Amino acid sequence: xxxxxxxxxxxxxxxxxxxxxxxxxxxxxxxxxxxxxxxxxxxxxxxxxxxxxxxxxxxxxxxxxxxxxxxxxxxxxxxxxxxxxxxxxxxxxxxxxxxxxxxxxxxxxxxxxxxxxxxxxxxxxxxxxxxxxxxxxxxxxxxxxxxxxxxxxxxxxxx
Amino acid sequence: xxxxxxxxxxxxxxxxxxxxxxxxxxxxxxxxxxxxxxxxxxxxxxxxxxxxxxxxxxxxxxxxxxxxxxxxxxxxxxxxxxxxxxxxxxxxxxxxxxxxxxxxxxxxxxxxxxxxxxxxxxxxxxxxxxxxxxxxxxxxxxxxxxxxxxxxxxxxxxxxxxxxxxxxxxxxxxxxxxxxxxxxxxxxxxxxxxxxxxxxxxxxxxxxxxxxxxxxxx
Numbered sequence: 169x170x171x172x173x174x175x176x177x178x179x180x181x182x183x184x185x186x187x188x189x190x191x192x193x194x195x196x197x198x199x200x201x202x203x204x205x206x207x208x209x210x211x212x213x214x215x216x217x218x219x220x221x222x223x224x225x226x227x228x229x230x231x232x233x234x235x236x237x238x239x240x241x242x243x244x245x246x247x248x249x250x251x252x253x254x255x256x257x258x259x260x261x262x263x264x265x266x267x268x269x270x271x272x273x274x275x276x277x278x279x280x281x282x283x284x285x286x287x288x289x290x291x292x293x294x295x296x297x298x299x300x301x302x303x304x305x306x307x308x309x310x311x312x313x314x315x316x317x318x319x320x321x322x323x324x325x326x327x
Numbered sequence: 328x329x330x331x332x333x334x335x336x337x338x339x340x341x342x343x344x345x346x347x348x349x350x351x352x353x354x355x356x357x358x359x360x361x362x363x364x365x366x367x368x369x370x371x372x373x374x375x376x377x378x379x380x381x382x383x384x385x386x387x388x389x390x391x392x393x394x395x396x397x398x399x400x401x402x403x404x405x406x407x408x409x410x411x412x413x414x415x416x417x418x419x420x421x422x423x424x425x426x427x428x429x430x431x432x433x434x435x436x437x438x439x440x441x442x443x444x445x446x447x448x449x450x451x452x453x454x455x456x457x458x459x460x461x462x463x464x465x466x467x468x469x470x471x472x473x474x475x476x477x478x479x480x481x482x483x484x485x486x487x488x489x490x491x492x493x494x495x496x497x498x499x500x501x502x503x504x505x506x507x508x509x510x511x512x513x514x515x516x517x518x519x520x521x522x523x524x525x526x527x528x529x530x531x532x533x534x535x536x537x538x539x540x541x542x543x544x545x
Contacts, residue, residue, distance in 0.1 A: 179337070180336055180340070183340035187344030192472060195472055195473065241471075245500060252363060257366075263381050266391070267393050268358055269406050269407075278348060281345070286346075287339070291342070
């Protein structure tokens with residue numbers, strides 16, 4: 169029996185909050201609440217057709233698609249950003265490392281643990297299952313059918 | 328919802344939270360993106376023939392490149408680095424997350440900014456903030472999972488109205504027609520879908536920066 173997309177949306181958002189990354193859930197909530205801007209062709213009487221702007225609510229399937237896209241974007245791309253930056257720092261700037269200083273705590277943070285790749289692969293598998301169960305795999309496309317492109321940034325090794 | 332699937336969702340997201348302290352706060356993810364965009368600017372400088380060096384708060388070469396999660400001052404005594412760049416006789420400094428004085432003498436926070444070297448030296452010496460008029464390039468960097476909210480465009484418009492310089496851009500991994508229109512209406516440029524997942528877009532972005540910097544540094 170297919171899963172209810174709305175229940176899946178709630179499960180993902182709840183899990184994000186439980187995992188201490190609730191700000192991602194808040195971003196998703198805000199986007200769902202804002203809806204989708206669309207243009208409509210309006211004809212009143214014999215006047216020419218006017219193109220007007222309106223807002224539509226996302227369907228529950230679209231909401232789930234949005235949730236999964238956002239989660240994957242943060243999980244996959246954020247890591248690639250850092251990998252590319254640290255590679256660039258070593259290759260182009262000849263520094264030993266790049267670090268992030270958390271200004272609130274005054275401490276340097278390790279952005280990603282060594283378990284990160286495994287965690288992402290498990291997440292991608294679950295996203296695939298959710299998308300399959302809710303019939304939205306095709307709409308998520310390559311994002312879930314394969315691991316994203318290898319990290320690149322500025323192709324430091326090729327220049 | 329299927330109990331196994333629900334448990335799998337919870338477990339995989341919990342594992343993500345543990346494995347990625349970078350995702351613990353939105354500000355940390357923004358920092359990752361600012362760092363990435365800064366690297367694109369450095370690459371553009373290099374393509375123009377610049378020599379680039381990481382410098383610490385004491386203006387000496389640093390073995391570590393440091394990005395901070397919140398805007399700070401150019402005369403910070405804490406761990407802080409910037410890029411010193413030299414192109415021919417021209418010297419400049421590339422900073423991230425820096426407070427800069429705008430036209431109204433109000434402080435603004437700029438994600439990535441290229442400053443005249445003399446202004447950097449003057450400000451560190453006097454413990455004051457740099458002026459917007461001494462900046463040559465600024466980039467607001469926005470990393471979002473979904474759509475770019477319109478308020479981001481409004482904030483950017485406010486920033487560019489305070490900073491009169493040739494090259495002002497909003498850079499994001501996602502796109503927004505509305506934000507692009509707002510930027511264009513204020514003589515600024517939107518560079519969207521700039522992400523390590525799209526090498527072609529990164530190449531285009533670096534090429535665009537190179538063209539712009541050639542004008543301002545020429």
